[in-house]
Amino acid sequence: MYAVIKTGGKQYKVAAGEKIKVEQIAADVGQDIVIDQVLALGAGDSLTVGTPLVAGATVTAKVVSHGKHDKVRIFKMRRRKHYQKHGGHRQQYTELEIGAISA
Template identity: 65%
Template sequence: MYAVIKTGGKQYKVSAGGKLKVESLPVEVGGAVEIKDVLMVADGDNVKIGAPFVAGASVKATVVSHGRGDKVMIFKMRRRKHYRKTQGHRQNYTELRIEGISA
């Protein structure tokens, strides 16, 4: 059984027992999260697709950790104008462990 959820403006395919890194959530480590924005639930041949969300479906998860992703370098340059700018960015994330999917 798996589901497609939406969180942080992105879509993720999740199944029970899996781990997932999503955009930072304001929940403490060890806290429970219930995601109700479920776009699709599939259990073998039984597939439910929402319009836009599946009614009554939710995904329960536990927060494992918070962290910061790898550094992404941003480099801007204008040729022949003697302009160069370098900047780095590290995005915050929350790691979730999927406990169960209810359809």
């Protein structure tokens, strides 16, 4: 069984036992969280699509860790103008381990 969930403005296809990295969630390491924004549920050939959410469906997940992704380098330059600007960004994430998917 798999589910399509929405968290942090993004959508993820998850199944029980998987680990995913999502936008940072304010939760402690080891804490169980419930994600109730389930957009679709699937098992084998059957697929249930919500309008926009599947009623009563939840996904439970355990917070494994918090961290930062690799740095994204930003470089701006205007040719012949002696202008260069350097920057960078490291996005924070929360790693979740998917537990049960309930319809």
